[in-house]
Amino acid sequence: MLCIINELNMETKLLIGDRFEGVLLETIKGQSSTRPRVRPLEYFDKDIRVEFPRHLREDNPIGTRFRADVKVSQKTKNGQPFGNPYLVATDRSIIKIDDFVPKKIIQAIKLNTASDRTYAYIEKEFKEEPNLIKFEDFRERAYKNAIEIPEKTAESLTSNIKRSDLIKTYALSRARGKCEGCESEAPFLKRNGQPYLEVHHIIELKKGGSDSPLNVIATCPNCHARVTHGLDGIEFNEILKAKIQKIENQLNQ
Structure with missing residues (x-):
């Protein structure tokens, strides 16, 4: 199993600008909208937002896993921090874990070309057991x-x-x-x-x-x-x- 980061709970306060290497990420269904999102599977709260290339979120089934370097970021308003911290995946560092197969493959299908928030999901069963890349x-x-x-x-x-x-x-x-x-x-x-x-x-x-x-x-x-x-x-x-x-x-x- 590929593992380059020790198991550790992220209790340390996130500092804007901090960078983390090789974080395991997974595509999921969005909560506030139907468009696919990405969440971290380790070291961070799973609810933290991850800025991730749209084509990788849309072209790959829900449950697809990646490893990527991420940076802690936060928006500003009038020069002051605004909203919650979020993670930004560095495009050039993203590696898809091709050998991981979810039990269910769910593909996001965009329904309305005028909106980036309207998606339907088609589900397909797989018998293979999930397995991280060896x-x-x-x-x-x-x-x-x-x-x-x-x-x-x-x-x-x-x-x-x-x-x-x-x-x-x-x-x-x-x-x-x-x-x-x-x-x-x-x-x-x-x-x-x-x-x-x-x-x-x-x-x-x-x-x-x-x-x-x-x-x-x-x-x-x-x-x-x-x-x-x-x-x-x-x-x-x-x-x-x-x-x-x-x-x-x-x-x-």
Whole structure:
């Protein structure tokens, strides 16, 4: 099961501007209107509003699950906070969990093109049991979406960002809360309970490094800083490269 965030109740007060990575989200029927909405399945009150791309809400059945980075936001009126805080999903970070199958598939159908609030729902039964994406399947996706020679043209920029987010999420999942460099536990937990680790490209993309599982490592801030600022940074980076090669070889067995 893919899980990169520890179980933790969100008792900490949300601060505007806070960002949370890899939050599990689900499409649902809206309460105040019939249009499909999205809610978080972990760490937040399920009633908190989530700003999410409309085409993903409408084109996917109710119960579809995604992982995405979210930011806590709030509207303002006359320069003052207005209304309740809500979450904004970062478009380029959204990853659909294709291997999750709800017991019932409910498709939203828009009834009135003049209104974005009028929908009907068609329900279809499925026999398969729900199942979150397995790590092995997610690893396969990461390799399929790897970019061996990143292109730097404006045309391919968006695609590269999307794939980079998937590779980043894979590295954090592979690390399981431990630095892949010094093998110590993450130094602290974020407000949402996720272990704080940084994803480092062993060979920088701008220097021709690949955006792939073999070229990324999830490290603690200390190991990351050692590569960048340490007297032995180059040598240490080679050690990290060998570590990831060993980890990936073991996963192949």
